[in-house]
Amino acid sequence: MLSFKNSTILKILDYYKNIWALSYVSAVSHWDLETYMPKKGVVARGEALGRLSTIRQKMFLDKEFVGLIHMASQERGLSDEESGVVRVLLKSLSFYEKIPEEFLEEFENITNTTTVIWREAKEKDNFKIFEKSLSKIFDMNKQMAEYLGYKESPYDALLDLYEEDLTTKDVTNHFELIRDPLKELLGNIIKSRKYVETHELENAKYDKQKMSELNDKVLKTFWSDIDSFRMDISSHPFTTSFGKNDTRITTWYHDTNFARSLLATIHEFGHALYDMQSKSELEMTPIEGGNSLVIHESQSRFWENFVGRSSSFIKKFLPDMEKVVGKKLTAEDVSLYFNKVSPGLLRVEADEVTYHFHIMLRFEIEKGIIEGKLKIKDIPEIWNSKMKEYLGIIPKKDSQGILQDIHWSGGSVGYFPTYSLGTFLGAQWEEQIKKLKIKTDNYEDIKKYLQENIHQFGSTYTLDDLLKKNKMKFDPTVNIKYLQDKYSKIYNL
Ligand code: MG
Numbered sequence: 001m002l003s004f005k006n007s008t009i010l011k012i013l014d015y016y017k018n019i020w021a022l023s024y025v026s027a028v029s030h031w032d033l034e035t036y037m038p039k040k041g042v043v044a045r046g047e048a049l050g051r052l053s054t055i056r057q058k059m060f061l062d063k064e065f066v067g068l069i070h071m072a073s074q075e076r077g078l079s080d081e082e083s084g085v086v087r088v089l090l091k092s093l094s095f096y097e098k099i100p101e102e103f104l105e106e107f108e109n110i111t112n113t114t115t116v117i118w119r120e121a122k123e124k125d126n127f128k129i130f131e132k133s134l135s136k137i138f139d140m141n142k143q144m145a146e147y148l149g150y151k152e153s154p155y156d157a158l159l160d161l162y163e164e165d166l167t168t169k170d171v172t173n174h175f176e177l178i179r180d181p182l183k184e185l186l187g188n189i190i191k192s193r194k195y196v197e198t199h200e201l202e203n204a205k206y207d208k209q210k211m212s213e214l215n216d217k218v219l220k221t222f223w224s225d226i227d228s229f230r231m232d233i234s235s236h237p238f239t240t241s242f243g244k245n246d247t248r249i250t251t252w253y254h255d256t257n258f259a260r261s262l263l264a265t266i267h268e269f270g271h272a273l274y275d276m277q278s279k280s281e282l283e284m285t286p287i288e289g290g291n292s293l294v295i296h297e298s299q300s301r302f303w304e305n306f307v308g309r310s311s312s313f314i315k316k317f318l319p320d321m322e323k324v325v326g327k328k329l330t331a332e333d334v335s336l337y338f339n340k341v342s343p344g345l346l347r348v349e350a351d352e353v354t355y356h357f358h359i360m361l362r363f364e365i366e367k368g369i370i371e372g373k374l375k376i377k378d379i380p381e382i383w384n385s386k387m388k389e390y391l392g393i394i395p396k397k398d399s400q401g402i403l404q405d406i407h408w409s410g411g412s413v414g415y416f417p418t419y420s421l422g423t424f425l426g427a428q429w430e431e432q433i434k435k436l437k438i439k440t441d442n443y444e445d446i447k448k449y450l451q452e453n454i455h456q457f458g459s460t461y462t463l464d465d466l467l468k469k470n471k472m473k474f475d476p477t478v479n480i481k482y483l484q485d486k487y488s489k490i491y492n493l
Contacts, residue, residue: 002281003282004079004082004285006077006079008068008072009075009085009086011068016065016089017284019059020286022059024242024243026049027242030049032045033049034250035232035233036232050112057101061096061097084286084457085287088291088459091164098148099144099148103144103147110136110411111137114410114411115406117130118408121398122398122399123399126398127380127398127402127403131376135376138376138413140411141158141370141414142154142370145158148161152167153371155168155367155414158413161414162293163421164463165462165464166294174424175420177477178356178477181480182356182480185353185480185483185484185487186353186354188493189341190342190343194336195342195491201257201259201325201337205255205256206257206324207323208253210323211262213320214317214320214323215231223272223273223276227245228246228276229247231251235252239268239272243284244275244278244283249269250268251268258321258324258325259338262308263309266304267301269300270304271300274290274296275289277455278455282458282460287457289458289459290455294421294425294463295463297418297419297421297426298422301422302426307440309335309339310440312441313441314334315331318331336490341354341491342354343393345387346400347359347362347404347405355419357391359416360390365382365386383401424478427478427482429450432449432470453470
């Protein structure tokens with residue numbers, strides 16, 4: 001059955017291709033900026049991207065197009081995909097209609113300069129340099145929340161920007177469920193006899209060429225259609241998709257700790273697969289690929305945690321890992337290395353157990369500032385006391401504390417919770433796949449399951465609706481149960 005046949009929707013999709021084309025060019029420019037562009041190109045690229053986004057907004061707000069969207073929203077008997085198109089377009093429309101153009105322009109300018117200031121502050125290890133700009137970012141986010149409107153907390157309006165319908169109450173409830181069990185688990189791990197702060201493989205130097213070959217080999221094992229996909233290097237790994245037939249991921253290489261490169265590659269592959277397995281009919285439409293950050297992160301975390309950290313995966317690629325570090329390894333030891341739990345200062349290096357504490361801390365700070373209960377100048381102190389409370393450690397430098405993430409400098413407030421929620425959901429997909437008795441190294445059946453139940457739909461459904469369709473309910477305790485079972489075995493608890 002054709003997904004799109006309503007005549008208003010067909011008109012919408014036809015016009016939308018202009019907007020899609022602009023987004024497409026922006027995405028390619030952005031990918032190039034992060035990978036190959038000579039440094040000095042950055043000013044012109046920033047200008048071009050800014051203008052493209054203004055043109056895109058104007059095109060979106062074209063009277064006739066807006067009329068068609070409103071008309072379609074009144075139609076009955078739309079297919080799920082058609083309703084999805086209307087839902088996604090109405091959301092963008094309401095954003096553009098509620099927020100004044102001058103405000104968006106100012107926001108864009110401020111975030112561009114703030115990122116530069118953040119980099120300087122981080123290099124110099126000095127929060128003071130960043131404080132005023134951060135204040136401005138949070139003030140503008142507060143203002144944005146007022147423009148957008150909300151029922152209970154202004155933070156709701158910001159969460160909804162990153163995950164449709166997500167509320168402060170939801171996030172608070174989810175974290176309430178996991179905080180104590182996770183604290184207990186972490187406490188037991190630290191007390192256990194097998195606990196180590198550092199695994200020796202973390203400090204082992206590795207051969208970057210061999211590591212890059214391993215990354216390629218793993219990706220080819222997961223996905224044989226190399227003509228629709230490529231991997232490059234960037235300062236921080238990311239995925240971008242220009243359509244299901246051209247999806248790009250990046251990875252990174254360091255001198256030591258090869259798992260960082262390998263697991264990042266697998267994580268990004270999980271994101272890429274969502275876009276590559278979206279159905280062809282959705283190409284160039286507003287619901288192509290996934291736009292729920294929680295569903296997206298559930299895919300990357302699924303591959304990273306359940307496939308990449310599994311013993312079957314480690315056994316399969318053990319000889320390649322030996323080449324990477326240039327010495328004999330045992331699967332048991334690599335497994336301990338890949339699944340080591342120990343509190344650290346940096347979110348991006350955190351293990352499965354401590355990761356959520358990093359997110360809770362950021363969530364509590366963001367919520368506090370947006371609701372007017374915390375002040376920016378007090379944040380470094382609050383950061384330290386929460387780190388002490390959750391992980392028992394305190395950063396000595398701002399660059400390893402409040403200045404570590406790029407998100408706030410880029411204007412994003414309300415984004416962090418989607419990382420934890422995605423991880424929770426990833427565990428639920430794992431549970432489903434286990435029920436079907438699909439093994440962690442049966443990549444074909446895993447991909448098929450994910451395609452049939454998640455990927456093919458692109459953004460047709462909201463997170464809630466996708467779960468309903470799969471007869472599931474969002475449940476963070478599945479992740480907790482998984483962590484308790486897994487780490488009790490590893491640490492003999
Ligand atoms: Mg991710």
